[in-house]
Amino acid sequence: MHACGHDTHTAILMGAAEVLAKHKDKIHGTIKFIFQPAEEGPPPGEEGGAKLMIKEGVLKSPDVDAIFGLHINSETPVGTIRYKPEGTMAAVERFVITVKGKQTHGSQPWSGTDPILISAKIIDGLQTIISRDSKLIDAAAVITVGKITSGVRFNIIPESAEMIGTVRTLEPKMREKILTRMKEMVPKLAEAYGGEATIELQNNTAVTFNDVALTNQMLPSLQKVAGEDHVELVKATTGGEDFSYFQEEVPGLYFFLGGQPLDSKEPAPHHTPDFFIDESGLLLGVKAMTQLALDYLDPPK
Template sequence: MKKLFVPLFLFVSLSASAQNNAAKKIVSDKADALESKIIAWRRDFHEHPELGNREVRTSAIIAKHLQALGITVQTGIATTGVVGILKGGLPGPVVALRADMDALPVIERVNLPFASKVKTQYNGNEVGVMHSCGHDSHMAILMGVAEVLSSMKKDLRGTVKFIFQPAEEGAPTGEKGGAEEMVKQGVMENPKVDVIFGLHINSQTEVGKIVYRPGGTMAGVKDLQITVKGRSAHGAYPWSSVDPIVVSAQIITSLQSIVSRNINVTENPAVVTIGVINGGSRFNIIPESVKMQGTVRYFTDGDEKLITENVKRIATKTAEAYGATAEVMIPFSNKYPVTFNDIALTAKMLPTLEATAGKENVLLRPPVTGAEDFSFYQQKVPGIFFFLGGMPKGGNSITAPSHHTPDFYLDESGFTLGVKALCNLTLDYMAGKGK
């Protein structure tokens, strides 16, 4: 009778696989058990929102929670940022997980017992403050992930770095902040991060679903400012003027031809939007100047260059044709790179998302022309940024209140899926690197 020979590495591989499956069962059970705590954290953050670089109460709660879990904590990074470092009991890679903390200057209209009543000063005006983009849920989910993974510390094959970031929506005027500043202050070093994962809740994706895209998933963005200078005159005598309002109108209209006539939209979408136009002080006075501000979105370096050059040319040459001048600043105050999901990493980790949510619940999505400063981390290491469903089951994605609006609403029953997804991505990546 022949002896059966099985290579030793196969036993090792099977053992590691079994251990990883057992770990995922632990993750699922612990995440479910934490659901009420996660929801409570989210509701507390929602009721007490803070604007970018002002997340003092928020960051203190997060730091206290991480410290209670035995996680090494760093505070005050990029103003109010918090970083927790959890070193596992086994050697392996460093996996970073990120959540953003800031709210928006929006007055809440949703009738909830934990609705925000907070008001504060923003750019010299009194404003309401609301978590109208879901960052409250991101923080609560990552706090849950920290609790789950810290309970498995001795079996972790590497280190987890929990990044709680301020000012994702942009720092206040005259200040620095967000992911760019976190990176500059060394958040991806000591220990050096190998890979990063992040999620964003989506109020127009059904709860229980995860949506993703390899490659360019969210747009690169630059803001712009155009100042048109003409010659003032009485509104009754326009022939004495060089009217910057008429010139600005022509510029705005012509800018729309950049996307419709210069960008191959079958390959990548793009956007040119003017959102602010200011000029004049009285109905019968033609002003001397008009100032416009807007945003451009793109998915490739080539499209970024094309749009930038065309904005400058259209503005300056149109103004010149009317006898005026135009000064173009692009970017004006901020620029985010494309949020680019590493293609090889996405392919490698897709089975993890499918196993966590169910293959039928993990959906490929088109590019999103919104922007995310998670992209600054992805410039340093491979990363994946995916979307988590937050719309009630059976809801209409078209009519569901969108992000950044007073009626923004989330179904909290999907939060534990976010916890499980981030935990399992961490465990599977560590297991893969450890083989």
């Protein structure tokens, strides 16, 4: 269960392709439909996602002039579209921290070095980078440790520990500072408690940056299909999307589509067990993608 909605994205694009294919003799240009896997990053050591598709020529032959994308949202009401010019989603890093200690019996911790304790200190230290080193009034930033692996028994202090997590940033200079501080802090904290630690960082996405001119040009198309009252300007989100790599090559517009049932009081976030999408919201997605393509190729007079 991926619990993010990418199956609905595939269904929406298939629907748009079906509609447009029936009227291709009336389309003034060429439309490409990009079905992209590994949107949240390929497995470690593999290629995938938008970067690989660009490398293999997805934006060439014929050349792409503009690109549109959407993400359904379980906390946005059905019938609503949300957008933001410029930076709308975060740059994403995946990190792996390996802590090395010295194994010993849990009854005599003084004869070893506890990598679990060191991991706790590192996690605490990483959060001070956000709460004390990052100017959050300028842009949001997040460091999350999502997985810790260590130990084999209740009464043994293990030899090593591994932490895996993510960094989310919306501003390039802040991103550079946070990553630099992480690389400085992790080994020094481990050393302070008698151990060793290394950190590996892997970039998964750049900032999803909506071209301002393209966004302004296509906003009437979104308002046409959803109604002006149902197209909302929002703040940036710390979610990530490697659609950003397409946007580094050509102007792009990425927006959010409502999937929350209208009678829902407390919708569950993405990547949670109770995640739910009201499929009635998919129709607006088909209409939006279709209208954007047609209006871009044949701008309304």
